[in-house]
Amino acid sequence: MGLKATDKFATKAIHAGSHVDVHGSVIEPISLSTTFKQSAPAQPIGEYEYSRSQNPNRKNLEDAIAALENGKYGLAFSSGSATTSVILQSLPQGSHAVSIGDVYGGTHRYFTKVANTHGVETTFTNNLVEELPQLIKENTRLVWIESPTNPTLKVTDIGLVSQTIKSLKKDIILVVDNTFLSPYLSNPLNFGADIVVHSATKYINGHSDVVLGVLATNDKDIYERLQFLQNAIGAIPSPFDSWLVHRGLKTLHLRVRQAALNATKIAEFLASNENVIAVNYPGLPSSENFEVVKKQHRDALGGGMISFRIKGGAEAASKFSSSTRLFTLAESLGGIESLLEVPAVMTHGGIPKEQREASGVFDDLIRLSVGIEDSDDLLDDIKQALQGATN
Numbered sequence: 001m002g003l004k005a006t007d008k009f010a011t012k013a014i015h016a017g018s019h020v021d022v023h024g025s026v027i028e029p030i031s032l033s034t035t036f037k038q039s040a041p042a043q044p045i046g047e048y049e050y051s052r053s054q055n056p057n058r059k060n061l062e063d064a065i066a067a068l069e070n071g072k073y074g075l076a077f078s079s080g081s082a083t084t085s086v087i088l089q090s091l092p093q094g095s096h097a098v099s100i101g102d103v104y105g106g107t108h109r110y111f112t113k114v115a116n117t118h119g120v121e122t123t124f125t126n127n128l129v130e131e132l133p134q135l136i137k138e139n140t141r142l143v144w145i146e147s148p149t150n151p152t153l154k155v156t157d158i159g160l161v162s163q164t165i166k167s168l169k170k171d172i173i174l175v176v177d178n179t180f181l182s183p184y185l186s187n188p189l190n191f192g193a194d195i196v197v198h199s200a201t202k203y204i205n206g207h208s209d210v211v212l213g214v215l216a217t218n219d220k221d222i223y224e225r226l227q228f229l230q231n232a233i234g235a236i237p238s239p240f241d242s243w244l245v246h247r248g249l250k251t252l253h254l255r256v257r258q259a260a261l262n263a264t265k266i267a268e269f270l271a272s273n274e275n276v277i278a279v280n281y282p283g284l285p286s287s288e289n290f291e292v293v294k295k296q297h298r299d300a301l302g303g304g305m306i307s308f309r310i311k312g313g314a315e316a317a318s319k320f321s322s323s324t325r326l327f328t329l330a331e332s333l334g335g336i337e338s339l340l341e342v343p344a345v346m347t348h349g350g351i352p353k354e355q356r357e358a359s360g361v362f363d364d365l366i367r368l369s370v371g372i373e374d375s376d377d378l379l380d381d382i383k384q385a386l387q388g389a390t391n
C-alpha cells in the first residue's frame with residue numbers, strides 16, 4: 001500500500017519514505033552499516049553498496065522531501081550550506097549567477113568568497129523581479145532566490161522570475177531557498193523553480209538538534225548531476241541524522257501551522273505598538289507583496305519568523321533581547337522553542353553597516369523565531385520585554 005497522488009500534505013508527511021522492514025517494524029531502524037553485501041563482484045544483494053553513495057535512512061528522507069516539495073527527486077546533504085555548495089559546484093567554470101541581495105549570510109559568503117575562486121561570479125540585486133532582464137549575461141547559468149528573505153522577510157514572486165527566465169530561452173536554473181517557510185507553507189517547484197533547497201536544520205527537523213540540508217527537483221538531468229556530486233564530494237548526512245530529520249518532518253504541518261498562528265498574533269500586537277518603528281511579517285495584509293503571499297503561501301500564512309525595529313536604537317534592542325523569559329537569545333530558527341536575535345550584531349554582523357542598512361538591517365532590528373509554546377504566554381513575554389526595554 002503506497003501513497004496516492006491525491007494524498008494531502010499531512011498524509012505525505014507521515015507516510016512518504018516510511019516502510020515496514022523485514023521484522024514488521026513500523027518505524028524503520030537506523031542502518032549504521034557503511035557497506036552492504038554483494039552476491040558476486042559488483043552485484044549487491046539489495047539496493048545499497050556503500051553508505052556514502054546511498055543509505056536506507058537517507059533514501060527514506062530524500063523520498064519524503066521529494067514528496068513534500070511536489071518533486072520527483074530529493075537529495076540530502078550534511079548541512080544547508082553543503083547543499084548550496086554542491087549546487088554551485090555543478091556550474092561550469094566561467095558561469096555567472098544572479099542572486100537576491102538579502103540572502104542568508106552564509107550563502108552570500110559562499111557566492112563571494114568560495115564560488116568566485118572556482119570561476120563563478122555573482123551579481124546581487126535587491127530588486128530581482130525588475131532588474132533581472134538587464135542583469136542576465138551570455139554566461140548566466142543560475143538565479144538564486146530566498147523568499148522570504150532573512151531577516152527583513154521580503155517575499156519574491158517566484159512565478160514572475162521563472163517566466164522572465166523562460167522568456168529569455170536560456171539555459172538558466174532557478175533555485176529557491178525555502179528554509180523560512182518550509183514545504184508546508186510553500187512549494188516553489190509549483191511556481192517554476194528548478195530546484196528548491198532547505199536548511200533542514202530549521203523547520204524540517206524542527207527540534208534544534210540536527211544540522212542537515214536537502215533539495216528537491218523535477219528535472220532528471222539536474223538530479224543526476226547533483227547526485228553524482230553528492231557522492232563525489234561526499235558531504236552527506238549520517239544515517240542517524242537522516243533518521244532524526246525524517247522523524248521531525250512527520251509533524252512539520254502541525255508545528256509550522258502553530259508557529260505561524262502564534263507569529264501572526266505577535267506581529268499584530270507589534271504592528272499596533274507605539275514603541276515599535278516597523279514590523280516585517282509577510283502574513284500581515286499590510287505587508288509589502290501580500291498579493292504574492294496570497295498566491296504563494298498556504299492560507300496566506302506568514303510563517304514563524306518576524307523582525308521588527310524597536311524605538312531606542314541598539315541599546316533598546318539589546319535590553320529587549322536580554323530580558324525575555326521564554327524567547328531564548330540565540331541564532332538559528334525554526335525549532336519548537338522560541339528564539340530571538342539582533343541581526344546587526346549577530347547573524348549579519350559581518351556585513352558592512354551601509355550595506356546591511358540598505359537592505360533594512362538596522363541596529364534596532366530584532367528577529368524572532370516564534371515557536372509553538374502557548375501564544376498568550378509568548379505574547380506576554382514580548383509585552384513585558386518591550387515595556388522594560390523602552391521605558
Ligand SMILES: Cc1ncc(COP(=O)(O)O)c(C=O)c1O
Binds near residue numbers: 201
Ligand atoms: C535561509 C538559510 N539558508 C541556508 C542556511 C544554511 O544552513 P545550515 O546552517 O544548515 O548549513 C541557513 C542557516 O541559517 C539559512 O537560514
